[in-house]
Amino acid sequence: MTYDMIMIHFGELSTKGNNRRLFVSQLLHNVRVALKKFEGVYALGARDHIYVELNGADADEVIKRLQQVSGIQRLSLVAKVSKDFEEIAAAVIELIKQESGHTFKIKAHRVDKTYPLDSMQLSAKLGGEVLKSKLGLEVDVHNPDIVMNVNLREEYTYIWCHDYLGIGGYPLGMNGKVTMLLSGGIDSPVAAYALIRRGIKVECLHFASPPYTQMAVIDKLKDILKVLNDYQEDIKLQIVPFTKLQENIYKYVDEPYCITIMRRMMMRIAVGVAKKNKSLAIATGESIGQVASQTLESMDVINDVTNMPIIRPLSVSDKVGIINKAVEIGTYDISIRPYEDCCTIFKPKKPKTKPSLKECEFFESKWDWQSQVAECIDNVSTIYIADGEESYPKAKGEPLTEEIASKEAE
Ligand code: ATP
Ligand code: MG
16 A cells, blocks of 8 residues: 555645635646656645645655645645545555554544544544554554544545645745845845745845956856745846946945945835836845844835835844754855855945934935936846756846856857
8 A cells, every 4th residue: 555645735825715716726836837847746726735646756755845835834645545434444554554653543534524424433433443453553542653644535535644844835926026135145045935935926136246246146146046946946036237336335425324325226226126027025135133234223214215115034033043044945055155245345344323314315415326226227137047047048238247148149
């Protein structure tokens, strides 16, 4: 007797009333996309669960893949049999034989209310059959070694004793799209993951200031996004040519205010790009108190440039938790590769931790940053990362990397 199916449990989705059908169909679509490399594996949707037929595929591999799909709370590796009692009992005995332990419990659930035995009766009767089969097991309803679940539904009965945790959250695509500011550090990829897990599609935006920042950072970002492809199969990476504007910031703004003004400019550009892409919000990897530019006072003057929502998924997370998450999702080793960010290059010795809006506006009155912001928005280059590979470049402005330039020439 083998387990031939995976049963997907939705968790939080079940509470969503009328939206439920939409949730299930989005999740079913995402599950099918995630499993497309497994030949013969097929997913079917129902009201309460999604069922995945393994058709001989390696169950561990399929489960591992499904553990990267948002919206899945729990997975059970199940055996499917008919609703015939004899058949159910034989399957339960066969499956229990494969387990190690001294005590067991049958946890039956009758979904089909027309079945003659109710859940309690079915559990008791199946338990009796297991005892009769003389496997040397005893019943323990409080703390059993083996819990055999029997789920008797309209058409079939599903039997299992192994559950696997999913990542939870919502199916990707249910909750809109945001423009994520991706830096190459540890935090922003974790923030991107948190959004994806919540069903929000991310498009990334990076500010590059060549020659002050190296092009190697773009490779690093691509590698990070290839890892994040496990959770969102295609991600857009947009690169803003930020050098000229940044040089002007350092020309016209007093050093302690440089980071604040730079962030305000980044936000303005991000909003422009987001609106072009029909993104509904901006997101960052900021965490309150982590560094000078991440105080509530700083965030206040940074937010002042736009009324578009700015989501900071890690705002109250601590660094240790963020690092652990980065390790878990696989971005940490890439994030710690040394690189120069536009923030570190021009880092002021004494950044202002409580900047005033008036001072910001004073510095910003010194030059025509508006046209430079518009120029940045117009000259964004785009790279697509899908299924762990760079798919195709679509550079609108000056190509920022030699690689893009050569591909463009083809
Ligand atoms: P991270 O680890 O994400 O780089 P950090 O702790 O180093 O974050 P900062 O460098 O102050 O913090 O950046 C805060 C946030 O601002 C980042 O999480 C990211 O969202 C955004 N950011 C910073 N630099 C860039 C950049 N060059 N391009 C795009 N976004 C950036
Ligand atoms: Mg950083």
